[in-house]
Amino acid sequence: xxxxxxxxxxxxxxxxxAQYDRQIRLWGLDAQTRLRGSRVLLAGLGGLGAEVAKxxxxxxxxxxxxxxxEKVSEETCRAQFLVPVTAQGKNRAEASLERAQxxxxxxxVHADPGRVEDKPDDFFLDFDTVCLTGCxxxxxxxxxxxxxxxxxxxxxxxxxxxxxxxxxxLGKEHSYVEEKPKIVKPTKDSNDGPEAKKSKVDPNExxxxxxxxxxxxxxxALEVDWTSEKAKAGLKRTPVDYFLLHVLLKFRTDKGRDPxxxxxxxxxxxxxxxxxDVLETLAVxxxxxxxDFISYCFSEMSPxxxxxxxxxxxxxxxxxxxxxxxxxxxxxxxxxxGNGHG
Amino acid sequence: MVQLxxxxxxxxxxxxxxxxxxxxxxxxxxxxxxKNLVLTGFKNIEVIDLDTIDVSxxxxxxxxxxxxxxxxxxxxxxxSALQFCPSxxxxxxxxxxxNADYNVEFFxxxxxxxxxxxxxxxxxxxxxxxxxADIPLIESGTAGYLGQVTxxxxxxTECYECQPKPTQKTFPGCTIRNTPSEPIHCIVWAKFLFNxxxxxxxxxxxxxxxxxxxxxxxxxxxxxxxxxASEKDGDIKRVSTKQWASSIEYDPIKIFNKLFKDDIMxxxxxxxxxxxxxAPTPLNWQELEKRACPQEEIxxxxxxxxxxxxxxxxxxxxxxxxxxxxxxxxxKEAGAQLVWDKDDPPxxxxxxxxxxxxxxxxxxxxxxxxxVKSMAGNIIPAIATTNAIIAGLxxxxxxxxxxxEIESCRTIFLNKCPNLRKKLLVPCxxxxxxxxxxxxASQPEVTVKLNVHKTMVLSLQDRILKERFGMVAPDxxxxxxxxxxxxxxxxxxxxxxxxxxxxxxxxxxxxxxxxDDFLQDYTLLVNVxxxxxxxxxxxxxVVGEAPDKAPPPQSSQKDDNNxxxxxxxxxxxxxxxxxxxxxxxxxxxxxxxxxxPVSSSSATTASGTKRKHPDAETGEMSTKRPADREEERRRxxx
Numbered sequence: 001x002x003x004x005x006x007x008x009x010x011x012x013x014x015x016x017x018a019q020y021d022r023q024i025r026l027w028g029l030d031a032q033t034r035l036r037g038s039r040v041l042l043a044g045l046g047g048l049g050a051e052v053a054k055x056x057x058x059x060x061x062x063x064x065x066x067x068x069x070e071k072v073s074e075e076t077c078r079a080q081f082l083v084p085v086t087a088q089g090k091n092r093a094e095a096s097l098e099r100a101q102x103x104x105x106x107x108x109v110h111a112d113p114g115r116v117e118d119k120p121d122d123f124f125l126d127f128d129t130v131c132l133t134g135c136x137x138x139x140x141x142x143x144x145x146x147x148x149x150x151x152x153x154x155x156x157x158x159x160x161x162x163x164x165x166x167x168x169x170l171g172k173e174h175s176y177v178e179e180k181p182k183i184v185k186p187t188k189d190s191n192d193g194p195e196a197k198k199s200k201v202d203p204n205e206x207x208x209x210x211x212x213x214x215x216x217x218x219x220x221a222l223e224v225d226w227t228s229e230k231a232k233a234g235l236k237r238t239p240v241d242y243f244l245l246h247v248l249l250k251f252r253t254d255k256g257r258d259p260x261x262x263x264x265x266x267x268x269x270x271x272x273x274x275x276x277d278v279l280e281t282l283a284v285x286x287x288x289x290x291x292d293f294i295s296y297c298f299s300e301m302s303p304x305x306x307x308x309x310x311x312x313x314x315x316x317x318x319x320x321x322x323x324x325x326x327x328x329x330x331x332x333x334x335x336x337x338g339n340g341h342g
Numbered sequence: 343m344v345q346l347x348x349x350x351x352x353x354x355x356x357x358x359x360x361x362x363x364x365x366x367x368x369x370x371x372x373x374x375x376x377k378n379l380v381l382t383g384f385k386n387i388e389v390i391d392l393d394t395i396d397v398s399x400x401x402x403x404x405x406x407x408x409x410x411x412x413x414x415x416x417x418x419x420x421x422s423a424l425q426f427c428p429s430x431x432x433x434x435x436x437x438x439x440x441n442a443d444y445n446v447e448f449f450x451x452x453x454x455x456x457x458x459x460x461x462x463x464x465x466x467x468x469x470x471x472x473x474x475a476d477i478p479l480i481e482s483g484t485a486g487y488l489g490q491v492t493x494x495x496x497x498x499t500e501c502y503e504c505q506p507k508p509t510q511k512t513f514p515g516c517t518i519r520n521t522p523s524e525p526i527h528c529i530v531w532a533k534f535l536f537n538x539x540x541x542x543x544x545x546x547x548x549x550x551x552x553x554x555x556x557x558x559x560x561x562x563x564x565x566x567x568x569x570x571a572s573e574k575d576g577d578i579k580r581v582s583t584k585q586w587a588s589s590i591e592y593d594p595i596k597i598f599n600k601l602f603k604d605d606i607m608x609x610x611x612x613x614x615x616x617x618x619x620x621a622p623t624p625l626n627w628q629e630l631e632k633r634a635c636p637q638e639e640i641x642x643x644x645x646x647x648x649x650x651x652x653x654x655x656x657x658x659x660x661x662x663x664x665x666x667x668x669x670x671x672x673x674k675e676a677g678a679q680l681v682w683d684k685d686d687p688p689x690x691x692x693x694x695x696x697x698x699x700x701x702x703x704x705x706x707x708x709x710x711x712x713x714v715k716s717m718a719g720n721i722i723p724a725i726a727t728t729n730a731i732i733a734g735l736x737x738x739x740x741x742x743x744x745x746x747e748i749e750s751c752r753t754i755f756l757n758k759c760p761n762l763r764k765k766l767l768v769p770c771x772x773x774x775x776x777x778x779x780x781x782x783a784s785q786p787e788v789t790v791k792l793n794v795h796k797t798m799v800l801s802l803q804d805r806i807l808k809e810r811f812g813m814v815a816p817d818x819x820x821x822x823x824x825x826x827x828x829x830x831x832x833x834x835x836x837x838x839x840x841x842x843x844x845x846x847x848x849x850x851x852x853x854x855x856x857x858d859d860f861l862q863d864y865t866l867l868v869n870v871x872x873x874x875x876x877x878x879x880x881x882x883x884v885v886g887e888a889p890d891k892a893p894p895p896q897s898s899q900k901d902d903n904n905x906x907x908x909x910x911x912x913x914x915x916x917x918x919x920x921x922x923x924x925x926x927x928x929x930x931x932x933x934x935x936x937x938x939p940v941s942s943s944s945a946t947t948a949s950g951t952k953r954k955h956p957d958a959e960t961g962e963m964s965t966k967r968p969a970d971r972e973e974e975r976r977r978x979x980x
Contacts, residue, residue, distance in 0.1 A: 017645050021398045025716055026486050026723035029648065047381075051730065058401055058726040078348045079381050081426045103404055161349040162738075261346035301349035302381035303741075306374060306734030311766065314487075314727040325759055331766065335738050338491075338754040340767025 012036070016106060020060055031321035036060050038320040039126060043067045043116045044133030045092040047079025047300035048159045051309020052131060052316070053100050054082070059317050063108035065127070066100065068093035069115040075260065079159075079302035121146050129316055131155040137222070137249040144169055144218040153319045156218065157312045160248050160258065161297040162335035164308035165241065168315055169215045169329065176322045177208040215329055222246070226282050235284065239341060241332035243289050246278045247271065248297060261298045268294050296336065304335045311340065347383070354745055355383055361744065362386040362451055366439050366468055367458035368419040369393065370724050371482055373405040374733030375458050376423040380430050382737055387423075388452070390435040390444070391416040396685070402726035440467050440814055446863050449475035454743055456480045456736055460722075462507065466781075466812035467862065469494065469502035473782055474863035478743050480736050486723045489732040489756035493739050493772060495748055496782065503812070504776035515879055516555040519548060521615055522704050525697070529717050532697035533682060535601070536689060538583040539592075540667050540680040549601075550583070551608045556878070558612040592671075594664035595627045598657065602699055603627075622703045630654055647712040651695075653702055660695035663688045684719030693718050731756055735767075778886075780811070780866060789869040789885035793876060794849050800840040803829050806882055811866060813859040820847060821854040828855070844870070 012033060017024065024032050038061045042053055045068040056064055070076065072087045072095050082096035093111040101109045116132070117139055124130055130147050132140050132155070140156050147154045148169055157166040182205035224231050251267075251274050252258055259267040271294050279286050311331055318324050333340045347355035363384060365375055368391035379387055393415045395406045405422035406415070414436035424432060437443070440463070449455065449471045457479065459465050465481065472479040472494065479494040481502055494501050517523070518531050534547040581589070590596045606624040609615065634654040651659060666688040671680060682689050690711065697718070698708040715721065735754050742751050752769035760766045780786045790806060807816040807829075815831035828847055830836045839847075849855075851872035858865050871885060 011644060014645065017647065018397050019400050021401070022721070022724045023401050025721060026725060029645075054404055055726050055730060058404055060401070075348075081377055081381060084425070085428060102407055104400075105408075261348060264344065264346055295344050295346070296349070298346050299348040303378045303734040303737035304349075306378050306730045306737075307767075310727040310729075310731035310734065313730070314725075317727070327760065327766070333767065336750075338735060338738065338752050338767060338769040339765070341763070341765040342760055 016060065019104075019106070023059065027317075027321060027323050031323040032060065034321045034323075035062075035317065037062050038128045039063045039065075040316065040320075041065045041067060041124065041127040041130045042133075043131070043135060045070075045080065045082070045096050046076055046134050046159075047302060047305035048157055048164070048309055048312075049133045050080045050082045050096065051305045052133070052157070052313050053096065054103060055309055055313030056316060057100060057103045057107045057109065059313070060104065061107055061320065063110065064100070065110045065112055066093040066096055067112040067114060067116060067119075068096075069113055075262070075299065079300045079305045116143065124152055125150060127152060129153040129155065129320055131157070131312070131316060133157050136253055138253070141217075141219045141222070148172075148217055153316075154218070155312060155316055155319075157308055158248070159300045159304050159308050161299055161301055162304055163241065163244060163248075163293070163297055164304050164333040164335070165245050166308060166312045166315065166327075166331040167218055167221065167329060168319070168326065169217055170213070170319050170326055172214050173212050174215065174319070174322075174326060175210065175212045176318070176324060176326065177210055178324055179206045180209050181205070182207045211325070213326060213328065221329060222249075226284050239332050240289055241334060242330065243279065243282070243284065244293055244297075245332075246282065247275045247289070250274050250278055259298045264295075264298065267298070271297070301335065304333065307333055307335070307340070350383070350741075351745075354741065357744055358383040359385045361453040362388070363740070364449070364452045364455045365389040365458060366455065366464070367391055367460065368403075368405075368415040368434075369399065369458065369460060370402050370726075370729040371458035371484060371733050371736070372415075373403045373419055374726075374730045375456060375736055376405065376419055376432075377426060378733050378737045380423050380427045380432075382741070385427075385429070386431050388433040388435070389416050389419060390437055390439050391419070392436065392438040402724055402729055404726065439464055442815075442861050444471070445861060446471060446474045449477055452477055454478055454480070454740055456740065457482060458733070458736075459483075463812060465502055467814065470781060470812070470859075470862040470864050472496075473501055478748065480739050480743075482732050482736055484724065484728045484732050484756075486725070487728055487756075487758040489728045490754065491732055491735040491739060492753040493743070493748070493751040497775065498748070499772040500775055501779060501782040503781040504773075504779040515546070515548070516552045516557065519550065519552040520555050520558070520609055520612065521619060522700065522706075523619075525701055525706055525709055525714075526717055528700040528704070528706070529693065529697040529714055531700055532693040533718055535696055536680075536682045536692055539587050539597070540584075540671055541682060542679050543582055543584055551605055551612070553612070555612070555615070558614050592664055592668040594661040597664060598625075598627050598660060598699075601696070602703055606703055620705055623705070625653070625699065625703060627657065630657055645712075647715070648710050650708055650710050651698065653699070653708075656695045656698045656702070656708070659691050660699060663691035663695060667692060684715055684721070690715060690718070728756065731767075781864070785867065786865065787867040787869065789871050790882050791871045791873050791876070791885055792844075792882040793874055794845040794851075794853075794870065794872045795843055797844050797881065798840065799828060799836075799842055799844065799847075801881060802844065803840075806868075807857060810882075810884065811857075813857070813864070813866075814861050815859060817858045817860070819856045819858075820849060821856055822848060831860070 012020075012029060016032075016036070020032055040056055040061050040063070042049060042056070042064060045053070045066055049066075049068070053064060053066060068091065070092050072083050072090050072092055074088070077083050077092070080092075080096070082099045083092065084095065084099070087095035091111075091113040093113055097109060097111040101107075116135060124143065124146055130143060130152055132143060135143075135156070144154045144156070146152075148171055151171055153171065153174075154169045155166065156168075158164065226232065226235065248258070251271060254274065255270070259271060272291065275289055276286065279288055311327075311333070315327050315331075318326055327342055329342070331340065331342050345352040350358075361384070363379065363386070365372055365379070365387060368376070368389050372389065372391065376387065376389060391414070395403070395410045395413055395415055395418060397408070397411055399406060400408065403415075405419045410418045414434070416434040416436050420432045420434035424430060455468065455472050455477055457465060457468055459468070469479065469481070473496045476496050479502075480491065481494055482491045483489065493499060513527060513530060517527055518534065522528050522531065531549055534544075535549045537544060537547060538549055587597060602625040606622050610621060610624075630653065667680060670688065671678070680689070682693070684690055694711045694714045697714055701708050735756075739751050739754075742748065751772060753772060755768045755770070757766055757768065761768065775782050777783060780788045788811070792806075802818070803816060807813045807818070816829060817831050818827070818829040820826040820828055826847060827836060828839060849870055851870065853870040855868040855870065856865065857868055876883065
């Protein structure tokens with residue numbers, strides 16, 4: 001629904017207007033008002049999580065809850081700038097709280113050291129949007145299902161070395177507005193010279209058009225039957241990164257962690273094996289994904305986190321502010337090619 | 343055997359720890375870039391920025407907090423970034439990169455230079471410094487949802503100045519002074535008016551009715567006669583606006599009646615102007631005051647800046663702002679001036695009210711202070727996410743350069759929404775240098791069309807060599823066999839030449855000038871093409887460029903999207919195009935060129951077609967965008 005602005009605190013203060021000036025000039029006051037009424041849950045405070053947290057706090061959501069049960073370690077916090085260097089061994093969410101809050105005192109930032117897996121279904125009802133990073137495939141599918149039944153918007157994303165992906169499910173019917181140039185008809189009073197007699201597109205005037213779009217669940221998006229004729233026809237247009245994602249999620253499920261540079265040789269071998277298995281199970285060609293990816297998918301790489309966190313953060317902003325067409329529904333980034341597509 | 347440090351090859355990680363890089367700019371892109379560099383493992387970073395922190399930066403420049411407002415961006419950015427990696431060695435300069443201290447030798451210290459700038463002058467300069475020092479440069483820019491990264495390497499790629507950039511949009515003097523038809527014309531007029539009253543007077547930025555308007559078609563003798571007939575106006579015109587305002591002690595009501603009553607009535611006498619236009623309606627303070635009902639001014643709830651005031655509301659704002667500015671001026675020593683600044687409330691109030699009153703006089707819908715500020719201040723909207731994405735891409739290109747794979751570098755465009763091939767980020771192959779580039783060619787040369795009898799040496803220096811050709815301190819020698827020095831960058835050597843005309847030095851059609859900028863290590867040969875036939879208000883033209891080489895057909899749309907230079911770009915009140923607030927940039931992001939089909943997995947296959955893109959220069963936006971529909975269609979037919 002687009003007409004929920006009046007839910008609470010409808011008026012943007014002068015202080016907010018000053019701080020958010022440059023973005024209000026981009027997405028408008030209504031969008032900013034919706035943002036500042038939105039509550040977001042962010043699970044996973046690795047490098048990507050930190051980027052997403054930064055972007056949402058700067059944008060000015062009402063509240064952001066940082067949820068993470070893991071401890072700070074050198075490898076998992078390589079690209080994590082919210083955790084102080086002195087926080088080794090502490091909980092990642094709690095260690096990120098102070099710097100996250102300093103980014104914008106007008107946003108309520110909370111830290112929750114619990115596990116996503118242990119949260120009851122009702123827990124998610126407190127949020128307008130849930131964003132998951134570093135979670136297992138089963139967990140993401142479960143949370144996505146809980147949330148889509150309750151009209152909570154879901155985002156998932158991860159960074160693996162030079163690769164990153166994002167998925168979003170904004171529900172069966174996501175409404176938003178889009179800005180279009182206005183067709184201006186000349187009025188009697190207007191004084192634009194003789195050339196202004198006919199209607200024209202006025203670049204200075206725009207109008208907002210209401211639209212809706214529909215999303216599938218993560219389960220549906222991951223469980224495509226590649227033996228069906230329809231899927232086969234679409235295979236050519238499906239980025240190989242989609243299959244790479246299957247491989248990396250399978251690795252996470254099997255090992256309970258992501259590929260680790262410390263065990264490069266073993267993990268490389270395992271990745272190769274999982275790649276072969278995944279492609280066979282999906283019944284797609286075994287040469288779809290060559291060995292090239294293997295040595296480039298270790299650890300979270302800071303600039304890739306920045307790109308993915310930017311794309312993911314902006315999609316969350318769009319979804320919450322119900323402004324502009326959302327990205328549907330996967331986005332893949334390959335940092336070696338600079339390629340970013342859905 | 344591959345060994346990894348994090349995601350990186352060990353050899354690459356090791357080289358990051360020892361190399362030294364330069365970041366130019368610690369603003370929107372710069373803050374994100376510093377964070378990424380430090381987290382990626384860069385240890386020796388120098389950063390330069392002349393700016394200080396403003397509250398409107400805080401929505402994206404995340405290394406800064408409210409307590410830092412007013413402090414040096416470079417210094418605070420350094421301190422904040424060090425918290426991410428205390429062992430890094432960061433040097434901060436609170437200074438302009440165009441300062442002579444940062445010479446070619448300075449640039450040679452670095453293995454890589456990264457621009458995170460918001461204006462063309464500095465981009466041109468760093469481009470030249472990197473060409474002179476032969477150091478690879480990563481250039482970048484953002485504007486709203488859009489962004490771009492590209493790599494510049496001498497002799498291998500296009501330089502920043504290989505493609506002509508659209509010049510800042512200006513409006514003809516008579517549109518501003520006599521026949522405004524859009525709100526922007528009234529806003530530009532109001533900014534000129536501010537300077538005429540309180541700031542530095544500029545003869546080119548007059549605000550009074552222009553009797554020489556060709557459209558009014560008055561004969562000179564007629565003009566004189568009419569001027570005489572209008573006694574009041576004649577009086578005013580003999581002294582400058584500022585002297586007159588001062589003589590009436592900046593009485594806001596007298597100023598109001600001159601601007602919105604007498605001057606408008608004078609315009610009405612120029613009856614030819616109103617044959618095909620709606621004539622303006624003069625305003626009279628005393629009458630408005632009588633008609634004003636007190637209820638009208640009950641304050642409305644909500645943000646003050648967002649309200650559109652009534653005519654009387656604007657009158658009040660005008661009166662109040664003139665009074666405030668008058669006392670500001672009084673507080674200064676005699677002869678002092680005020681400088682217009684969009685962030686100075688009375689200055690912004692003045693421009694809002696004066697522009698709105700003029701809009702009302704010319705039957706336009708008036709605007710809120712918020713909207714007027716967008717246009718008057720050339721504010722380019724900016725968000726954290728776009729800057730984060732672009733800064734991430736900069737580091738990824740940088741890593742390719744440091745791995746010795748510069749040939750795999752790309753220009754990457756960030757679109758607002760995915761293009762027809764579903765790409766949000768579009769890599770394009772780098773173009774080779776343009777053979778006739780007036781900067782990076784082996785012997786740069788240009789031809790300038792001007793009137794040697796009317797062009798003064800000072801305007802050759804300031805308008806042509808500095809403003810148009812981006813030099814900082816040019817030396818000019820005439821190739822007349824004697825080596826006459828026309829301009830010397832040494833203080834006190836050639837100042838006496840400034841107000842003389844080029845013809846006074848024997849410069850005529852076909853003369854050649856050798857221009858050197860020692861700081862930029864740049865020499866340009868200027869061929870003079872004398873002409874008597876330049877359009878009104880045009881001082882010179884660069885041959886082979888606008889209008890003949892200007893962006894192709896769809897340029898009218900592009901103009902609307904081009905938010906030319908950032909407000910910091912020049913000291914002069916900018917007349918550049920439109921407000922970015924109602925950004926309609928999806929016009930720009932039509933499908934763009936791509937180096938490869940989506941299905942291909944090799945990074946090296948490139949489509950053979952290559953094209954020149956018209957440039958979209960915006961605040962933090964840098965070079966060019968693929969937006970050429972016509973070309974795209976042509977390419978598809980192939």
